[in-house]
Amino acid sequence: MSLTLVVIDDDELDRHALRRALTQTGRDFAIEECDSGEAGLERIRSMRAQGRRVDCLLLDFSLPGQNGLEVLSRLREQDIDVPTVMLTGFGDEELAVESMRRGADDYLPKAKLDPLILASKIDAARRIFDARQRTIAAETELRDLVEQLRRAVAARDSVLAVVSHDLRRPLNNIQLALGLIEQDATPRQRDLAVGSVRRAVDRANQLIGDLLEISRLDGEIELDRQPLDPLALAQAVVTDLEPVLARSDASLRIEHGDALDKIFADHHRVRQVLDNLLDNAISHSPKDGTIVLSLRNVSGAVEFSVRDQGPGIEPVVREHVFDRFWRGEGRPKGAGGVGLGLAIAKGFTEAHGGEIGVECPEDGGSRFWFRIPAPAPTPGQRGDTAGESASDFEGEEAAS
Ligand SMILES: Nc1ncnc2c1ncn2[C@@H]1O[C@H](COP(=O)(O)OP(=O)(O)OP(=O)(O)O)[C@@H](O)[C@H]1O
Ligand SMILES: [Mg+2]
Structure with missing residues (x-):
């Protein structure tokens, strides 16, 4: 499978060495070269706009104008996340660590530009990237689930409150009215009691109807x-x-x-x-x-x-x-x-x-x-x- 790589490096000789090492891996790479952070950002943006995938970004740390970390931050600001290997110069180990802390998936000192190491770094960056994406998706799913549960618990509490408080009122009225009917009530008192039972039943019915409607609102409402x-x-x-x-x-x-x-x-x-x-x-x-x-x-x-x-x-x-x-x-x-x-x-x-x-x-x-x-x-x-x-x-x- 051909992988599309974007190389951002201002140094023509370094780009040449990188190209040669990539060819020597014997793998099928399509390479997009850019000589500045700005040009690289623009290329990645336009590739994504055309629906093209960036399988890995090989990013030089010491670019003029903005360094590799700044390019990474700019990508993140635009919500663009791609597998990234930071290419560092001699003695830049600390920067390499910092790069990985700030979102690069791996790093490679330019001094070790060996085809085998380069290919394994690209593969490692892609694996780490995939794992990161899966973690983000799982976290989002978990957060959604927690929010759904929180809402379900809140809705249940509210329903309990209504059932225990508001539904009790019509039931009490029915009980009182029945008490009246059971006694030796006059026809007029009985009519009043029956009217009260009827209203209470209507009220209870309305409450139950509303509670059902509200619980339906939590799902997809099917409209006719x-x-x-x-x-x-x-x-x-x-x-x-x-x-x-x-x-x-x-x-x-x-x-x-x-x-x-x-x-x-x-x-x-x-x-x-x-x-x-x-x-x-x-x-x-x-x-x-x-x-x-x-x-x-x-x-x-x-x-x-x-x-x-x-x-x-x-x-x-x-x-x-x-x-x-x-x-x-x-x-x-x-x-x-x-x-x-x-x-x-x-x-x-x-x-x-x-x-x-x-x-x-x-x-x-x-x-x-x-x-x-x-x-x-x-x-x-x-x-x-x-x-x-x-x-x-x-x-x-x-x-x-
Ligand atoms: N036209 C209105 N004028 C003044 N206050 C209003 C008006 N409509 C609603 N409200 C206020 O908003 C609150 C919520 O209204 P809502 O219709 O959701 O509930 P409710 O009328 O109290 O009960 P339900 O509609 O469930 O029988 C009311 O309790 C009332 O305080
Ligand atoms: Mg109302």
Whole structure:
């Protein structure tokens, strides 16, 4: 197998001696010669850009301008790692040791330029380099594994906390209500108790659903992408929220620009992101507050935003609201969440290649927004996709 060697040496005679020794090894070497550190760096860069391998670098230590160690550092700075043999002059043993400490794989005093020794140095440098690469890969894998385990333990702890704390509340309510039903309760008391059981079961169900969604976020989220009409989606979500809005003090309206782009997205996931943002806006809205759900095209994406007139979010905690299990202090009465809604919204948005954020306008309240990319259809698809999407979407909505 032919090996490609790069030789960096300013001395023409030394390069000649090196070439001759390499030929005398009887091995098949392709040699790239450079007479300065700068030229050598440039050659290695361009070889890599062309996808060519550098099997070994033979690097003269005493180059004018920058010495061999500096050339090595420059390579490392550019994230270039190649098997390297440092060529040292007479009496440079200390420098040789220093070179190996700083990343050379082996060294060879020029005085010992014997073909056999030279070939064995090249082979040794390549072996050491391979071992180094394997160690780096193993270290990276280990670090990733430790990080995964750390996250798994943290997630397990959080789930335990939720199960032991938040899931207990609906169970307690069920127990109390059953106690009431078992006693000689009046029909009205019984109705109240049944209502309480029903709400508790809903709450427990929602909690379990959220915990399942969150655990799915740790793996690859499989999206069922379909062409979607963002406005029809928003209108469907708002229609479903009407009973909740009727019980709350808030009102909700949709605002949108003309001709919104179609998005190619997972209907249920985008819907859940919207649901979670609107759920928060409703529970933080003041009496008679207005919530505005706006839609607009923004540079290759459709932006959905939910603006409320609630208390807003302090700048210092804004970066935490999307963390799992993060809940603000002093939540309004009835807002008994566990702090997963926004984490789920972030996970689903990012799974679509989108972005999510929050800002608090000066005149109060908060504005949560997320953007779902609207890929430009290819010319052949344009008519079909647009036609299909509208009818598919309407069909889906009618069915759900
Ligand atoms: N519109 C909003 N106005 C003010 N604070 C908000 C708003 N939305 C979210 N927050 C703050 O961010 C925290 C995290 O929100 P998130 O939706 O993740 O959890 P949650 O609503 O507490 O519970 P969950 O959504 O899991 O039922 C909330 O507890 C609240 O403090
Ligand atoms: Mg929430």
